[in-house]
Amino acid sequence: MNWNLYSRGDKFFAIVVSVLIGMFTVATLYPFIYIAAVSFSSGFAAQAGKVVLTPIDVTIEAYKYILFDRDFWMSYRNTFIYTIGGTVMSLIFIIPAAYALSRPQLLGRRFFNLFIAFTMWFNAGLIPFYLNMRDLNLLDSMFGIILAFAINAFNIILLRNFFEAIPQSFEEAARMDGANDFQVLWKVFIPLSKPAIATITLFCIVARWNGFFWAMVLLQSQEKIPLQVFLRHTLAKLSDDEEFAFTQLDAAYSAETVTAAIIVCSIIPVLLVYPWIQKYFEKGILLGGVKE
Amino acid sequence: MSTSSDNGSVNAGPGKGGQNTPSRHHANHGKRVAVVRSKRTLKQKLQWLSDHVRNEWQLYLMLLPTIVWFMVFLYKPMYGLQIAFKDYSIFRGVAASPWVGLEHFELLFTNDQFVRAFWNTIKISALNLLFAFPAPIILALMFNEILHATYKRAAQTIVYLPHFISSVIIAGIVITAFSPSVGVVNTVLSWFGIDSIYFLTKPEWFRPIFIGTGIWQEAGFGSIVFLAAIAGVSPSLYESAVVDGASRWQMMWKITLPSILPTIIIMLIIRIGNIMEVSFELIILLYQPATYSTADVVNTFVYRQGLQSGQYDFAAAAGLFNAVVAFVMVIIANTLARRYSKTSLW
Numbered sequence: 176m177n178w179n180l181y182s183r184g185d186k187f188f189a190i191v192v193s194v195l196i197g198m199f200t201v202a203t204l205y206p207f208i209y210i211a212a213v214s215f216s217s218g219f220a221a222q223a224g225k226v227v228l229t230p231i232d233v234t235i236e237a238y239k240y241i242l243f244d245r246d247f248w249m250s251y252r253n254t255f256i257y258t259i260g261g262t263v264m265s266l267i268f269i270i271p272a273a274y275a276l277s278r279p280q281l282l283g284r285r286f287f288n289l290f291i292a293f294t295m296w297f298n299a300g301l302i303p304f305y306l307n308m309r310d311l312n313l314l315d316s317m318f319g320i321i322l323a324f325a326i327n328a329f330n331i332i333l334l335r336n337f338f339e340a341i342p343q344s345f346e347e348a349a350r351m352d353g354a355n356d357f358q359v360l361w362k363v364f365i366p367l368s369k370p371a372i373a374t375i376t377l378f379c380i381v382a383r384w385n386g387f388f389w390a391m392v393l394l395q396s397q398e399k400i401p402l403q404v405f406l407r408h409t410l411a412k413l414s415d416d417e418e419f420a421f422t423q424l425d426a427a428y429s430a431e432t433v434t435a436a437i438i439v440c441s442i443i444p445v446l447l448v449y450p451w452i453q454k455y456f457e458k459g460i461l462l463g464g465v466k467e
Numbered sequence: 468m469s470t471s472s473d474n475g476s477v478n479a480g481p482g483k484g485g486q487n488t489p490s491r492h493h494a495n496h497g498k499r500v501a502v503v504r505s506k507r508t509l510k511q512k513l514q515w516l517s518d519h520v521r522n523e524w525q526l527y528l529m530l531l532p533t534i535v536w537f538m539v540f541l542y543k544p545m546y547g548l549q550i551a552f553k554d555y556s557i558f559r560g561v562a563a564s565p566w567v568g569l570e571h572f573e574l575l576f577t578n579d580q581f582v583r584a585f586w587n588t589i590k591i592s593a594l595n596l597l598f599a600f601p602a603p604i605i606l607a608l609m610f611n612e613i614l615h616a617t618y619k620r621a622a623q624t625i626v627y628l629p630h631f632i633s634s635v636i637i638a639g640i641v642i643t644a645f646s647p648s649v650g651v652v653n654t655v656l657s658w659f660g661i662d663s664i665y666f667l668t669k670p671e672w673f674r675p676i677f678i679g680t681g682i683w684q685e686a687g688f689g690s691i692v693f694l695a696a697i698a699g700v701s702p703s704l705y706e707s708a709v710v711d712g713a714s715r716w717q718m719m720w721k722i723t724l725p726s727i728l729p730t731i732i733i734m735l736i737i738r739i740g741n742i743m744e745v746s747f748e749l750i751i752l753l754y755q756p757a758t759y760s761t762a763d764v765v766n767t768f769v770y771r772q773g774l775q776s777g778q779y780d781f782a783a784a785a786g787l788f789n790a791v792v793a794f795v796m797v798i799i800a801n802t803l804a805r806r807y808s809k810t811s812l813w
Binding site for chain 1: 519523525526527529530532533534536537539540541542543544545547548550560561606609610612613614615618619621622624625626627628629631632633634635636638639640642643644646648649650651653654655657683686687709714715716748751752766769770773774779782783786787789790793794797798
């Protein structure tokens with residue numbers, strides 16, 4: 176495809192498409208810019224609906240407000256705990272299981288595969304899962320959150336597919352040297368599967384960082400909730416009644432600017448790891464999407 | 468499942484050998500030998516099995532934690548589903564609660580809120596299919612027409628981003644942007660002299676906002692699959708089209724689109740299979756009693772009835788109904804996919 180070979184019609188078409196893509200890109204980006212602008216605006220300007228693209232009456236009062244909010248920092252810390260702990264837990268389960276399932280000599284391989292894949296098509300639903308967590312005494316437990324969401328079938332299948340594609344000769348060579356399964360996995364398969372493991376790690380990190388529903392349902396203590404639930408509490412105040420608080424119209428910050436500041440603070444870590452995410456997820460989605 | 472026989476034929480090298488060799492040798496020795504043979508085979512099989520376990524126990528050890536995890540966190544709740552047919556009491560527990568048959572289901576199907584939630588689920592899914600499904604396809608076709616590599620890369624980087632943002636943040640952005648006082652949407656409307664609208668309390672606005680948000684969040688990411696399909700189209704098709712003097716527009720319609728049609732159909736089937744799956748997390752965050760009439764779906768209904776009001780058995784029945792319909796849809800979708808292309812979804 177060469178621009179110089181394009182007819183006038185082709186060139187016109189290409190330009191139109193470029194403009195449309197540009198518009199969609201701007202539309203994707205705009206809400207983030209808008210929220211950032213709100214977060215740096217004064218409460219009064221935000222309340223008056225003056226913020227459209229750039230901050231009005233630039234101030235960092237909203238950020239100062241959350242900077243001194245103990246609950247905010249606690250929830251931020253908790254999110255890191257859930258993300259790191261949860262991801263490590265996931266990998267501890269998933270990597271050996273995917274290895275075992277990829278070995279042809281495993282008896283009942285078909286059964287185990289079906290046992291795992293079945294949960295992708297049928298699950299018991301919210302209530303039995305919740306009651307089960309209660310029976311296991313995992314309500315309001317940080318460890319419960321880390322453990323109960325450690326595995327999903329998709330990630331196991333993705334990694335298993337990757338392991339299956341590793342040529343048999345690699346394993347045989349290691350066996351010659353007297354390696355057992357744990358050594359084969361550790362010294363041969365894991366080093367060969369770095370991209371796939373990186374993909375799964377990123378999937379886990381993103382899911383943990385963003386996870387909110389079950390954290391909201393299962394955790395009652397304020398000191399255990401993650402950032403997303405903290406943000407949800409703030410939002411609930413905001414949307415439940417519009418007149419909420421902030422009668423002083425000259426306030427330097429408002430519920431909206433504070434919410435916007437929290438949103439900005441919780442997006443920033445995602446943006447920081449985004450380059451790595453982007454490097455791997457395209458491969459990952461295509462790898463796992465093929466079939467069970 | 469025919470697991471054992473399958474594994475026998477695939478893996479049981481030594482056992483199989485031991486089974487076949489003697490039978491060939493002693494084929495005409497009659498019944499007595501046959502009995503002895505089968506005894507030996509059983510013994511050999513056990514021997515083989517114990518050898519297998521001795522050699523391969525590490526594999527089973529690696530798999531064990533995951534299997535236990537699946538049983539505890541995913542299969543045990545399936546056992547707990549029986550409360551949908553029981554008068555569940557917290558104090559008695561799942562097993563000891565008395566059976567009530569289909570009572571909860573009878574209540575369910577005569578419950579206006581549930582019936583409404585069921586139809587809302589279908590309607591939102593259908594609207595998604597109509598508006599949100601084509602978006603990533605169109606986007607992928609457009610990306611394919613962009614020659615400037617850096618521009619294309621930058622645009623892709625940006626449009627993939629919202630996929631990685633949590634639903635709480637998405638909801639926060641929507642609530643702020645559509646707020647009657649602060650929101651930019653109303654600010655822009657006011658430039659045209661339109662009075663401020665409190666969008667999130669208006670039932671008629673819920674679905675457009677919800678589906679629009681979905682497109683904004685997922686269209687970019689969804690285009691990856693179609694871009695991969697486009698990358699697989701043979702360049703020679705385009706080359707001969709260029710020789711024939713076809714325009715880019717014609718090539719898009721006559722070559723690119725037909726070439727990715729199998730992918731489109733598979734994705735469409737998957738979507739139909741997931742018709743009961745509406746991102747209810749986002750709905751919980753965006754809806755309110757004023758918009759229940761258009762926003763309430765089965766999962767949000769289950770959430771309110773069960774987790775908020777504590778009617779666990781009734782809510783579990785609603786959840787079970789949902790899961791069964793979803794399961795049937797997935798089975799149908801897979802059958803269709805298998806018929807359509809050789810590669811089924813599982």
